[in-house]
Amino acid sequence: MRHKGHAILARVVALFAFAALASPAAAQQCDRACLTALLTQYVDALVAHDPSRLPLAPSVRFTEDSKDLKLGEGLWKTVTARGGFRQDYLDTTRQTAVAHVQLWEDKTQALYSVLLHVKDSKIAGIETLVQRVTTDGRFQPTELGAPIKGMNTPILAGRKMSRAEMIKVALGYPEGLRIGNFTDGGTKFAPETYRVENGVITAGAGCGRADCGMYAQHIMLHPSIIANVAAVDEENGVVVLWMNFGYTDSYGPGNALVTFEAFKIWGGQIHSILAFFKPLPLATSRNWTSSDEVPRKE
Structure with missing residues (x-):
């Protein structure tokens, strides 16, 4: 009986070992x-x-x-x-x-x-x-010598959001651009929201403008903006969107701004934004699948 019990135990151990080897993806x-x-x-x-x-x-x-x-x-x-x-x-x-x-x-x-x-x-x-x-470019990066303010701030207990919730808040940003108004677009910004675009502060403390607040700034209509989800850092509370800003007649003939833009999100609001973007032809698509579904606008 003792030998039989040992044999059964050995088989169980072998099965567990096989299961572990049979799951290389995990x-x-x-x-x-x-x-x-x-x-x-x-x-x-x-x-x-x-x-x-x-x-x-x-x-x-x-x-x-x-x-x-x-x-x-x-x-x-x-x-x-x-x-x-x-x-x-x-x-x-x-x-x-x-x-x-x-x-x-x-x-x-x-x-x-x-x-x-x-x-x-x-x-x-x-x-x-x-x-x-280039060295003679109109806008020279000034904010790439240190981490972007707020982007690495630990999220307070109870303020972290689910993946789906963060994506919904992030997509409020292109929606505000689409209709030309972050207030009417329902975009959720914290009072201290800080934005750096191509290394230049464009909103928040130090932006050097009279209208540094996200809701105070004038924004042009981007009626054909396209956005999809590139990645979601659930631990650090960041959503990265790929966006083509579409036709606005402001980024050079036949061009639109294309960007990978990161949004630090917690407590239901966007707190920090970092974007690297460049002008590319209007028809530019990402040519990769969105990591998460993006609701279509009618």
């Missing part, structure tokens, strides 16, 4: 530290002009400014150094790692948005947006 799920490390590996490889340094899934896809390229092309050929700024957004639910990164091409700043699609702890897709700022 075992290889990338946590926050893993996603952060992949972003670091990516930036290191980019600056070194060496994609072979990356843990790549088979048939990895790479886009720059919404165009499919071979990995190693585009900014990979021209980048010369990293800058001092990087802001990460980590979506462990959808296995995506996003960052706004300051890079250099000699004396030209490259404001770089990168999103890594991760599968089994390997990089399966890479989408990027590159905005170049």
Whole structure:
């Protein structure tokens, strides 16, 4: 009887071991530290002009400014150094790692948005947006020497929101732009909301304007704005939207602003905003699937 009992126990142990081996996806799920490390590996490889340094899934896809390229092309050929700024957004639910990164091409700043699609702890897709700022550019980044105010502030107990709730609040931003009024659009801003666009303060303390409040500023109509969800950092309370601002006749002939824009959200309000954007043709689409469903406007 004792031998029989030992045999049954051995079979149970073996079954548990087999089940563990039979679930590689769960075992290889990338946590926050893993996603952060992949972003670091990516930036290191980019600056070194060496994609072979990356843990790549088979048939990895790479886009720059919404165009499919071979990995190693585009900014990979021209980048010369990293800058001092990087802001990460980590979506462990959808296995995506996003960052706004300051890079250099000699004396030209490259404001770089990168999103890594991760599968089994390997990089399966890479989408990027590159905005170049030359030394004679009209707007020179002034706020990329330190973390963006409020973006990394720990969320107070009881103020954290669900993924769906954060997305709903974030989508209030393009809705306000669509109708040209954040108040009528129901966009939820905290009184201290701080916004940095391409390294320049455009709302909140220090914006240098008479109308630094989000509700006080005049905004133009963006009737054809398109938005979808790039990532949701549920732990840090940030939603990253990809947006094409659509036709406004203000970003150059035939162009619209395209952006990866991050919204720090807690307690039902947007508290901090960081965007890197560039003018691209009006017809530019993201060409990647939204991580979460976005309700269609009639």
